[in-house]
Amino acid sequence: MHINNNVQHELNKDTHIEEKGIILNSNEIILYNLPSSSNVYTKIFARLLEDSRVVASYKMYWLLGILEEVNLGNIEITFKRLVARMLTAAWYPTLQYKLYFGQFDNLVKSINYISSIYCVPTNINNNELLEFICSLDDNILNKQMKDLTNNVPYMLLTPFFDDKIKGTSSSKRVRKIIELSLSESGVLYKIIKDSNNIVMDEDWAIYMKSNYKVIKSWIYYKLSCFLQKRNPNVPAIIFKLDPPISRSLSKSTRIWTSIIADRNVKDIYTGREFSRENYDELGVLSIDHFIPWSFVMHDEMWNLVPTFKNINSSKSDKLLRYENYIDDFCDIQYEAFSFMCDTNRKKDLEPYVDILRLENPLDFYKYKGKEGFSEKLKTSIAPIYQIAVNQGFSVIDKL
Known part of the structure; x- marks a missing residue:
């Protein structure tokens, strides 16, 4: 009627x-x-x-x-x-x-x-x-x-x-x-x-x-x-409360493409290099949310890692076993952080400033180095990861 x-x-x-x-x-x-x-x-x-x-x-x-x-x-x-x-x-x-x-x-x-x-x-x-x-x-x-x-x-x-x-x-x-x-x-x-x-x-x-x-x-x-x-x-x-709106990770993809070209980074999920042969086998470069987007609801760089399209699709909105992947995650994140510091990308450093609560990221990079970075990142990400687990997001050992 x-x-x-x-x-x-x-x-x-x-x-x-x-x-x-x-x-x-x-x-x-x-x-x-x-x-x-x-x-x-x-x-x-x-x-x-x-x-x-x-x-x-x-x-x-x-x-x-x-x-x-x-x-x-x-x-x-x-x-x-x-x-x-x-x-x-x-x-x-x-x-x-x-x-x-x-x-x-x-x-x-x-x-x-x-x-x-x-x-x-x-x-x-x-x-x-x-x-x-x-x-x-x-x-x-x-x-x-x-x-x-x-x-x-x-x-x-x-x-x-x-x-x-x-x-x-x-x-x-x-x-x-x-x-x-x-x-x-x-x-x-x-x-x-x-x-x-x-x-x-x-x-x-x-x-x-x-x-x-x-x-x-x-x-x-x-x-x-x-x-x-x-x-x-x-x-x-x-x-x-609503279905997710479409999002673009084109900027993050460009940044990670530059990092891959400049630094010796590998896919943290497979250990494979980002080479033409691996792209042909596992799919093109794809940006993954280490902690699922459907939990964090943002695309901040500190939670993004490069992987292959097929691997990303397989991971979906699941979590990887924390103790198995956290060190490799921190390593690749440090490569991104150090790249941004070395190239003076102040705008791109802002997400790290926020999550790590840094007063001066360049001084932190200079004096604290990789060990200090990893320690702070683990301190910040561990409780977020645990809440996602408690909320019911699946945890898998490997891909």
Whole structure:
């Protein structure tokens, strides 16, 4: 069902917005305030995701699913469609970034089931994944998806009915919320239990579509706070809510090409030289993140090493056994650091200045040398490596 023409016309109008800015997506963060409106009670909307009301990620992902459907012009939405959106939105945070959702959260169970039973790649396109999940007729998955709707469609609406459901026993609360959603005006949506779907209030649909970007950024903020509490040592949570954006390592490739031409460096994973014969056998030069990019979420030079394309593909987002490779890693990193010092590449030295906390990299290079460099780099990288292990990134002995 789509929004009628009158509503669609209203969706094109701007609602009054009191904001300092927006978060366009999880990769572009700007401070913002939730929009206000004269047609809906936004103070209740702001209470939907209060910390005291959130014990799992379901409410954030359910509301995000509603927002995406409304943005497409849909106001009648099935439970299954919304749960499929929940699973799709949590796919990358779970499988690629290995975030922990807490012991009360069963989204991960369904995601792992789909991934393993149907051999779905972790980097699948979101739209493809959504339609694939919606198309499945799997009794086990259907049961899991149904279980995910036992509470969230109803509990999300409790701020609209706090006074009217106060004192209602938990066994009767769901029925009461369904009845109130159908009889009360100004509620976010009506719950049609017989067909397991919701019907959006038209004013709320207008509000959500008109302010799509701001509301999405607010949900992301709430979700990132929720996940940060459960992943306290994991960096860049806000950047791990979406599929990764395309990145270029062309600058790093140019730097490593110059280093290889100037210094006697070998691939730390195979011990092979970077020669034409080895390129023909193992693939062209390829830049690898020693600690997986999907954990660190950056392309800083101190975590990058040159290898061969086939070797890089084989390593993927796995970790190599620390004690087996850390010395070779530090050796090749020192070659990069010394090359930059010798050629006075001050800009390229900045990542090392940051990670090693150097006041003057040239003086450090002159007086501390390779031993001092390796000691500092190990001190900096060891805890990052261990956190990645704790987060669930696979460790292999060799390639």
